[in-house]
Amino acid sequence: MTSYKLLLLPGDGIGTEIMAEVKTVIDWFGARGVASFEYEQDLVGGSAYDAHGKAVSEETMAKALAADAVIFGAVGGPKWDSVPYDVRPEAALLRLRKDLQLFANLRPAICYPALADASSLKRELVEGLDILIVRELTGGVYFGEPKEIVTLENGQKRAVDTQLYTTSEIERIARVAFDLAKTRSSKVASAEKRNVMKSGVLWNQVVTKIGKEEYPDVALEHVLADNCAMQLVRRPKQYDVIVCDNLFGDILSDVAAMLTGSLGMLPSASLGAPDATTGRRKALYEPVHGSAPDIAGKGVANPIAMIASFAMALRYSFGLGAEADLLDRAIAGVLGKGLRTADIFTEGTTRVGTKEMGAAILAEL
Amino acid sequence: MTSYKLLLLPGDGIGTEIMAEVKTVIDWFGARGVASFEYEQDLVGGSAYDAHGKAVSEETMAKALAADAVIFGAVGGPKWDSVPYDVRPEAALLRLRKDLQLFANLRPAICYPALADASSLKRELVEGLDILIVRELTGGVYFGEPKEIVTLENGQKRAVDTQLYTTSEIERIARVAFDLAKTRSSKVASAEKRNVMKSGVLWNQVVTKIGKEEYPDVALEHVLADNCAMQLVRRPKQYDVIVCDNLFGDILSDVAAMLTGSLGMLPSASLGAPDATTGRRKALYEPVHGSAPDIAGKGVANPIAMIASFAMALRYSFGLGAEADLLDRAIAGVLGKGLRTADIFTEGTTRVGTKEMGAAILAEL
Numbered sequence: 001m002t003s004y005k006l007l008l009l010p011g012d013g014i015g016t017e018i019m020a021e022v023k024t025v026i027d028w029f030g031a032r033g034v035a036s037f038e039y040e041q042d043l044v045g046g047s048a049y050d051a052h053g054k055a056v057s058e059e060t061m062a063k064a065l066a067a068d069a070v071i072f073g074a075v076g077g078p079k080w081d082s083v084p085y086d087v088r089p090e091a092a093l094l095r096l097r098k099d100l101q102l103f104a105n106l107r108p109a110i111c112y113p114a115l116a117d118a119s120s121l122k123r124e125l126v127e128g129l130d131i132l133i134v135r136e137l138t139g140g141v142y143f144g145e146p147k148e149i150v151t152l153e154n155g156q157k158r159a160v161d162t163q164l165y166t167t168s169e170i171e172r173i174a175r176v177a178f179d180l181a182k183t184r185s186s187k188v189a190s191a192e193k194r195n196v197m198k199s200g201v202l203w204n205q206v207v208t209k210i211g212k213e214e215y216p217d218v219a220l221e222h223v224l225a226d227n228c229a230m231q232l233v234r235r236p237k238q239y240d241v242i243v244c245d246n247l248f249g250d251i252l253s254d255v256a257a258m259l260t261g262s263l264g265m266l267p268s269a270s271l272g273a274p275d276a277t278t279g280r281r282k283a284l285y286e287p288v289h290g291s292a293p294d295i296a297g298k299g300v301a302n303p304i305a306m307i308a309s310f311a312m313a314l315r316y317s318f319g320l321g322a323e324a325d326l327l328d329r330a331i332a333g334v335l336g337k338g339l340r341t342a343d344i345f346t347e348g349t350t351r352v353g354t355k356e357m358g359a360a361i362l363a364e365l
Numbered sequence: 366m367t368s369y370k371l372l373l374l375p376g377d378g379i380g381t382e383i384m385a386e387v388k389t390v391i392d393w394f395g396a397r398g399v400a401s402f403e404y405e406q407d408l409v410g411g412s413a414y415d416a417h418g419k420a421v422s423e424e425t426m427a428k429a430l431a432a433d434a435v436i437f438g439a440v441g442g443p444k445w446d447s448v449p450y451d452v453r454p455e456a457a458l459l460r461l462r463k464d465l466q467l468f469a470n471l472r473p474a475i476c477y478p479a480l481a482d483a484s485s486l487k488r489e490l491v492e493g494l495d496i497l498i499v500r501e502l503t504g505g506v507y508f509g510e511p512k513e514i515v516t517l518e519n520g521q522k523r524a525v526d527t528q529l530y531t532t533s534e535i536e537r538i539a540r541v542a543f544d545l546a547k548t549r550s551s552k553v554a555s556a557e558k559r560n561v562m563k564s565g566v567l568w569n570q571v572v573t574k575i576g577k578e579e580y581p582d583v584a585l586e587h588v589l590a591d592n593c594a595m596q597l598v599r600r601p602k603q604y605d606v607i608v609c610d611n612l613f614g615d616i617l618s619d620v621a622a623m624l625t626g627s628l629g630m631l632p633s634a635s636l637g638a639p640d641a642t643t644g645r646r647k648a649l650y651e652p653v654h655g656s657a658p659d660i661a662g663k664g665v666a667n668p669i670a671m672i673a674s675f676a677m678a679l680r681y682s683f684g685l686g687a688e689a690d691l692l693d694r695a696i697a698g699v700l701g702k703g704l705r706t707a708d709i710f711t712e713g714t715t716r717v718g719t720k721e722m723g724a725a726i727l728a729e730l
């Protein structure tokens with residue numbers, strides 16, 4: 001039986017509560033004998049800053065690098081709003097993405113039929129929605145240098161960020177998108193701003209070339225990022241896989257997530273390249289929602305996005321697609337029975353807390 | 366009677382058809398004697414490229430610089446998709462913005478009650494929506510240098526764009542937003558990505574300072590750009606004035622526009638700083654929608670956004686607020702009577718073409 005090492009990083013706010021539910025799910029799959037999961041838990045984000053002045057310690061980074069998968073909660077909160085830029089909670093996430101070289105961020109936006117009414121869009125526009133945003137995660141304006149604020153002679157300040165992409169960075173994320181498209185409806189939309197950005201021009205050229213030469217059977221469409229944001233609001237079901245850079249991916253995936261009406265449901269996977277000899281890839285799984293400091297500690301947070309993130313780990317890190325399907329079905333099943341945490345509660349359904357939702361999913365399994 | 370010089374640049378696609386309707390409106394206001402309007406028309410975008418190989422000629426630029434206001438249609442279309450980057454249709458718009466120093470882009474997103482059902486959002490979420498996006502228009506990643514694609518030794522290409530903001534660039538756009546907020550509900554949301562961008566950090570600091578020192582009575586909220594996009598979809602009416610940089614403004618204003626369900630209705634104004642001696646400011650007015658090449662020449666395009674752009678010119682360039690209100694009311698009146706161009710047509714309303722819509726607005730005036 002294969003053995004996997006997981007690093008659990010609950011982070012701040014509701015992170016700890018929802019991670020507790022994931023542990024019961026991991027244990028269940030371990031007990032079932034599909035694989036053996038060893039896990040260790042550590043601090044990250046604001047709580048790590050409080051403990052040792054850094055958003056992520058070197059020891060934690062070493063553990064993350066050694067792990068088969070990192071399961072990440074959420075970081076940040078008003079408490080750390082004025083800590084220095086370099087040690088702010090988000091710095092931990094950026095460092096993990098960069099050092100583990102997690103260049104491919106997969107963000108599914110799925111609208112569960114049971115929750116379609118929670119969307120701010122009309123039901124018919126979102127019912128059955130199933131989009132996968134493939135976001136480049138280790139390049140672009142997030143990491144390009146120079147990235148600085150300098151004080152000019154006249155006392156003015158000047159801030160610079162650098163949007164930077166190379167051919168190979170675009171090629172590898174394009175391949176991830178095309179490969180995933182082949183397992184879905186063989187359709188990719190590539191979003192950039194080629195009309196104003198040189199990185200958009202290169203992005204467009206490289207994606208076009210990879211599509212033509214390596215994936216002639218996948219339909220490729222190019223869309224300007226601003227128009228893509230619009231089209232997501234107008235008629236989201238026209239899209240299947242959307243591939244884009246780090247910054248556009250940040251915004252477009254949030255828009256897509258919000259269309260579903262249930263942010264508390266959406267997982268994400270951040271993947272590295274498969275190792276040349278072992279075939280294993282570094283990976284981090286995290287919910288799309290944030291640390292929700294306003295409801296932290298109250299036992300009302302929705303653990304589903306966090307649990308669904310572990311389902312993505314089963315699929316993409318452990319090759320356990322059938323088990324991932326099982327877990328996804330358990331989630332859908334519990335929703336079908338009318339159980340709802342506060343964020344997705346509507347008249348006529350049964351309101352439950354974090355622990356009850358976790359337990360219900362276990363029971364459904 | 367004050368005399369104003371207008372430069373009309375219809376551009377490509379439906380530009381010419383909708384500009385023809387604006388002319389009748391300009392003539393009406395001229396005949397009414399509120400001011401005297403002289404206008405001249407010229408080529409821009411793809412049609413200028415076809416005529417003389419550049420998206421905007423030096424003569425046209427000189428006329429634009431001399432005009433009291435530029436009334437701009439729309440540029441671009443598949444015909445010019447593969448012209449060189451420097452002479453692509455959009456280059457004209459960027460050059461006009463830059464050379465006329467039109468740093469403040471005002472994009473109202475208004476949901477007309479008569480059209481609320483056209484929104485993809487539920488009616489109650491958008492009915493009465495009235496957001497004003499104030500977008501910085503001459504800085505950021507649109508214009509920062511370096512902006513280039515270089516070929517590396519290994520044959521790879523490397524594309525760079527530079528996001529760049531100085532204190533004074535942020536100060537002046539912040540003041541525009543705060544000033545406008547004072548004429549509305551005294552509420553500004555400033556959107557950036559301070560958690561990953563140094564320009565976001567500076568943006569946040571400068572807007573905070575201007576707010577505190579110069580506009581203590583305006584409520585200021587900071588929101589991350591990705592979250593702002595989400596919140597626009599979730600509960601758009603929480604916003605009134607949103608101020609943001611060039612690239613975020615591009616996307617957020619498109620999302621806001623799409624929420625209203627009627628892109629063909631939305632105007633925009635791009636303003637320079639008032640001249641120190643004359644008080645006049647350079648300005649360009651254009652609809653938010655594009656050149657719609659698919660329906661060009663068919664006489665079915667909606668001229669309202671273009672006409673409403675002239676209403677913004679009356680207000681912001683000519684100090685004719687009452688006349689602007691009159692024109693806005695005429696537009697609302699025509700909609701109230703059930704007249705609709707194809708893009709906003711619904712069961713039970715009367716479908717009209719471009720010319721009929723223009724004539725109806727004139728009649729209403």
Ligand SMILES: CC(C)[C@H](C(=O)O)[C@@H](O)C(=O)O
Pocket residue numbers: 090093250560561591
């Ligand atoms: C927390 C923040 C740094 C992060 C990002 O901007 O990438 C978040 O918004 C996300 O999308 O994962």
Ligand SMILES: CC(C)[C@H](C(=O)O)[C@@H](O)C(=O)O
Pocket residue numbers: 195196226455458615
């Ligand atoms: C046409 C294009 C260059 C332009 C922009 O990106 O600014 C457009 O999208 C806009 O919003 O005015």
